[in-house]
Amino acid sequence: MSSQENKSSGLAGARPTAAAIVDFHDRLAAAYGPQHWWPIQDPANxxxxxxxxxxxxxxxxxxxxxxxxxxxxxxxxxxxxxxxxxxxxxxxxxxxxxxxxxxxxxxxxxxxxxxxxxxxxxxxxxxxxxxxxxxxxxxxxxxxxxxxxxxxxDRPRFVADAYAFRILERYGWWQGARRYERLRETIEAALGDDASAGFYDELHALIVAHAKQRCHKRAPDCGRCALAATCEYARAAGPA
The missing domain is CATH 1.10.340.30 (Hypothetical protein; domain 2)
Incomplete structure (x- = not known):
């Protein structure tokens, strides 16, 4: 896929690979630990x-x-x-x-x-x-x-919510129009059929945690970001 095709589709630069997505997940997991989603009040139902x-x-x-x-x-x-x-x-x-x-x-x-x-x-x-x-x-x-x-x-689906777009845009994996299905399909295609529902479960929960605790809509806390070493936005911002 050409760079122009990537841009028109929403991709920024090269497509994210399975290894890169796993690394992205692992960096967040090391920072925030297990998220234990979905939060449940009634274990009977x-x-x-x-x-x-x-x-x-x-x-x-x-x-x-x-x-x-x-x-x-x-x-x-x-x-x-x-x-x-x-x-x-x-x-x-x-x-x-x-x-x-x-x-x-x-x-x-x-x-x-x-x-x-x-x-x-x-x-x-x-x-x-x-x-x-x-x-x-x-x-x-x-x-x-x-x-x-x-x-x-327990179906393996990537939840391409506003938090995911915010973080992946800054990370360098997305640009242009926020098209839900396009982002979902891109991440799922990169991960392939081997990615479990449990992986997607934790990935979504970690993205939400990161958006709330570090990658704020305004004034992101890049100085304490677990993704700073590989994030285009953080690298461009320079040392805090």
Whole structure:
């Protein structure tokens, strides 16, 4: 691929290789340690909680999601059937942002889940079909669908969220338009079929940790960055 083709596709310079991505992951892992995602409150029903949390966390802080999930659990509504039957679902999730909008999204997800036959039946879907069906639901876009596929169904998917774009742009692996599917496909193609869901799970969690703790949207802390030695932005910025 030519440099002009790379630029038009969003790639900056050469494509990231599997070895480079593993090194990127390992540097972050050494800095932040195991992330233990997905954070779960109810170990008796973790996978359904992941489904719900993936919707509730849209455009809101995780602390608010935890409050909403706790309210659902206390009301006995942390099952798809209970959520569909609850008359005042928006009130239970009020702390998680636009509660009426998210209540409709949760109901859409719960209806699909029940009609599809629950986890046992949904697990038989191939990953492309699973993500396509999730994206057909009200309020579920590519990022939320991939989060659900990765964390609730152990499917190897790279979550190309805003944090990933920010870090990979600075790192030198991306430039130009932020096209979700293009970045996801680029990372997955580089890693190949051998990369496990567990690797993607930890990679996404580490990217989030790094974006919050070092690679801030404004004034990134390059002086204490675990990626500084190989990051184009940090090298250009020079010593702190």
């Amino acid at each position: 973790p996978r359904f909680e992941i489904l719900i949390g993936a919707v509730l966390t849209q455009h809101t802080a995780w602390t608010n999601v935890e409050i909403a999930i706790a309210a659902l659990r206390e009301a006995g509504s942390l099952t798809p059937e209970a959520m569909l039957a609850h008359d005042d679902l928006p009130a239970l999730i009020r702390r998680a942002g636009p509660h009426r909008i998210k209540a409709e999204r949760l109901r859409s997800l719960c209806r699909w889940f029940v009609e599809r036959g629950g986890f046992a039946a949904i697990e038989t879907l191939d990953t492309v079909t699973l993500c396509r069906e999730l994206r057909s639901l009200h309020g579920i876009g590519p990022e939320t669908a991939d989060v659900i596929a990765l964390y609730a169904f």
